[in-house]
Amino acid sequence: MIFRQLFDPESSTYTYLLADEGTCQAVLIDPVRDQVERDEQLLRELDLKLAYTLETHVHADHIAGSGVLRQRLGSTSVMSARAGASCADRLVETGDLIEVGDLVIEARLTPGHTSGCVSYVVPQAKRVFTGDTLLIRGCGRTDFQQGSAETLYDSVHQQLFTLPDDFAVYPGHDYKGRTSSTIGEEKKHNPRLGGGKSKEEFARIMANLKLAHPKKIDVAVPANLECGLKIPNVAGEAVEKAWAPIERTGGGVPEVTAGWVKAHLGEFRVLDVREEDEYNGPLSHLPGSELVPLGTVEHGVKDWDRKAPVVTVCRSGGRSGRAALALEKMGFERVASLRGGMLVYREVEKSGGAAEAEAEPVVCG
Structure with missing residues (x-):
């Protein structure tokens, strides 16, 4: 099995990559939206195909990357059947198996931190x-998202502490630089749940934590109920993040680079303004793009959502630049032209558009 433990410093979230070496199929556990480019690069470097993203719960401290990864790579998103997230492709119950080549992952529902928590056993x-x-020498709080100290205690003792003592524990977070533990260690040394603590003692401990409200909960929870694809503002309306590093030319054309477009496909609508023979010609077209030749743009996009982000594309950037300016005049709020067009995009594609690998080399497939 190929294994990597990855870290998001802003939220202290661990993301885990597991892959079957025979088939080069991979899963990511708890991917973070802000780290999607890192995760995609690692998959490319290790020559892996992402089959599944596995969420342990609806997170309150970061926005999940599962939805964006599904759009870009075609992965299947998995969550607990009790999470309340209809965006997931597969909803699991205790005992359900996720098979990735010879790698078999067992889902065990472990509610308590939230009502929709699930742990994954390999x-x-x-x-x-x-x-x-279950964290290293701790556990998640139980004072929001239908949390319950008594339920968490039962989940840990019935679903986790029943595993063999030598099973390694890989948590969703750590705030002290620790990376893993074991079931045996946590049964002995976890100050909240181990050492023979009773359910009543645990409930008293959790009731007296007096933790601050998570800073991102009002944004993260509703976003993650949509697999991280819709991000609410403070008024509750679903909006996109600041969506692109746009630079304007001397003529005022908003442009984005081919590398950025390649990395973010799936996050915007692609308007290809070439003619049909070019669209289907040697340079071909971007996945999911919509063909609306430049002379028909005004009519072709009249019913499009003015708030949705759009990237315009042509052969070398001239026509797409004119189309981008036309869309802005029509009231489109988030528009950019692909700088250099399909010519530059194909060159970036050939070069890989990625830095040299830093991880140890793995040959797969």
């Missing part, structure tokens, strides 16, 4: 990925 690797249910 028996052949003697590992369990516990999300926020």
Whole structure:
């Protein structure tokens, strides 16, 4: 099994990459939206195909990357059947298996931190990925998102502490630089749940934590109920993030680079303004693009959402620049032209558009 533990410093979130070496199929556990480019680069470097993203719960401290990864790479998103997230492709119950080549991952519902928590057990690797249910020498809070100290206690003792003592514990977070533990260690040394603590003692501990409200909860929770694809503003309206690093030419054309477009496909609408023979010609077209030749743009996009981001594309950037300016005049709020057009995009594609790998080389497939 190929394994990597990745870290998001802003939220102290661990993301885990697991892959079957025979088929080069991979899963990501708890991907973070702000780290999607990092995760995609690692998948390319290791020559892996992302089959699944596994969420341990609806997060309150960061926005998940599962939706964006599904759009870009075609992965299947997995969440607990109790999470309340209809955006997921597969909703799991305790005992359900996720198979990736010879790698078999067992879902175990472990509610308590939230009502929709699930842990993932990999028996052949003697590992369990516990999300926020069981942390290293701690556990997730139980005072929001239908949390319950009593339920969390039962989840840990019935679903996790029943695993063999030598199973490695990989949590959703750590704030002190620790990376993993074992079931045996946590049964002995976890100050909240271990050492023979009773359910009543645990409930008293959790009731007296007096933790501050998570800073991102009002944005993260509703966004993650949509797999991280719709991000609410403070008024509750779904909006996109600041969507692109736009630079304007001397003529005022808003442009984005081919590398950025390649990395963010799926996050915007692609308007190709070439003629049909070019669109289907040697340079071909971007996945999911919509052909509206430049002379028909005004009529072709009249019913499009003016708030949705749009990238215009042509052969070398001239026509798409004119189209971008036309869309802005029509009231489109988020428009950019692909700088250099399909000519530059194909060159970036050939070069890989990625830095040299820093991880140890793995040959797969």
